[in-house]
Amino acid sequence: MRLMVDLARHWGQGTVSLHAVAEREDLPEAYLEQLVAALRKAGLVNGKRGAGGGYILAREPRAITAGDVVRALEGPIEPQICTAEGDPVLNCVREQDCGTRAVWLRLQTSIASALDGMNLAELARPTRREGARSG
Amino acid sequence: MRLMVDLARHWGQGTVSLHAVAEREDLPEAYLEQLVAALRKAGLVNGKRGAGGGYILAREPRAITAGDVVRALEGPIEPQICTAEGDPVLNCVREQDCGTRAVWLRLQTSIASALDGMNLAELARPTRREGARSG
DNA sequence: GGATTTCCGAGCACTTCACTCGGAATTCTA
DNA sequence: TAGAATTCCGAGTGAAGTGCTCGGAAATCC
Numbered sequence: 633m634r635l636m637v638d639l640a641r642h643w644g645q646g647t648v649s650l651h652a653v654a655e656r657e658d659l660p661e662a663y664l665e666q667l668v669a670a671l672r673k674a675g676l677v678n679g680k681r682g683a684g685g686g687y688i689l690a691r692e693p694r695a696i697t698a699g700d701v702v703r704a705l706e707g708p709i710e711p712q713i714c715t716a717e718g719d720p721v722l723n724c725v726r727e728q729d730c731g732t733r734a735v736w737l738r739l740q741t742s743i744a745s746a747l748d749g750m751n752l753a754e755l756a757r758p759t760r761r762e763g764a765r766s767g
Numbered sequence: 768m769r770l771m772v773d774l775a776r777h778w779g780q781g782t783v784s785l786h787a788v789a790e791r792e793d794l795p796e797a798y799l800e801q802l803v804a805a806l807r808k809a810g811l812v813n814g815k816r817g818a819g820g821g822y823i824l825a826r827e828p829r830a831i832t833a834g835d836v837v838r839a840l841e842g843p844i845e846p847q848i849c850t851a852e853g854d855p856v857l858n859c860v861r862e863q864d865c866g867t868r869a870v871w872l873r874l875q876t877s878i879a880s881a882l883d884g885m886n887l888a889e890l891a892r893p894t895r896r897e898g899a900r901s902g
Numbered sequence: 903g904g905a906t907t908t909c910c911g912a913g914c915a916c917t918t919c920a921c922t923c924g925g926a927a928t929t930c931t932a
Numbered sequence: 933t934a935g936a937a938t939t940c941c942g943a944g945t946g947a948a949g950t951g952c953t954c955g956g957a958a959a960t961c962c
Contacts, residue, residue, distance in 0.1 A: 651935080669940075682938060742880075750873065820907050
């Protein structure tokens with residue numbers, strides 16, 4: 633997440649090397665390398681090799697949501713196996729008598745809409761410590 | 768969760784043994800034993816020993832939320848360390864420049880209100896497969 | 903006294919998470 | 933064309949969490 637926000641902050645300035653991000657965000661470069669691979673496979677960033685190379689967001693910041701990032705790194709949002717995102721087929725056998733499932737379904741919706749409602753452009757703006765708006 | 772909903776369904780019928788719950792919900796009894804210990808320590812259920820004993824909800828079903836259960840079993844709701852629930856002191860050092868924190872704060876609020884908005888009385892009602900209401 | 907049931911602590915296989923390491927391929931620059 | 937910078941790739945590791953088992957002690961009822 634910090635990586636993506638950092639890239640968003642440098643949107644329009646060409647590619648950014650992981651080395652630079654690692655320094656600014658105080659994160660291990662080798663680890664970022666691994667994370668960015670997943671982001672690249674998900675089509676959220678493009679990499680350019682060689683000296684002066686680096687990474688750049690594949691779309692403009694406001695067209696990438698926190699949900700995109702989370703899904704790229706951690707897979708579909710499903711608090712329980714019986715609520716596979718967008719795949720009602722995998723759903724649990726006990727449906728009929730299991731009030732519990734309603735919990736995970738509502739939770740899933742809630743998480744997804746919270747994450748999908750924040751884009752990188754918003755997050756990249758220099759924070760004036762307000763943090764969360766209610767929701 | 769299934770355990771608590773099961774107890775809610777038997778509210779008003781005295782104590783319920785884990786053996787019975789395990790059979791109905793098809794869950795290992797020895798495992799439930801361990802979970803219920805945490806629920807008891809959190810004051811959500813009371814246990815009664817001996818033959819004919821069992822567990823009973825400590826409060827009426829509608830006064831126990833899914834959030835209560837989750838917190839009892841998994842601790843405070845905090846998607847990241849920098850957003851310790853109800854303890855702003857533990858918050859991350861980078862606050863000022865880290866747009867990322869807003870993500871976890873909003874997510875936390877969203878999760879908490881989704882879970883706190885469902886009580887056991889609602890969940891215990893026999894489901895007519897509607898599952899989640901939007902939210 | 904014996905059956906039932908809660909209570910308690912320890913342990914275990916599996917997975918995930920954050921992270922490291924070594925090295926190959928590509929690209930720019932001197 | 934050499935060498936530095938950088939992405940790309942696969943494998944491995946330590947700590948923690950999750951779902952679960954096991955053995956046994958204490959309480960309570962008949």
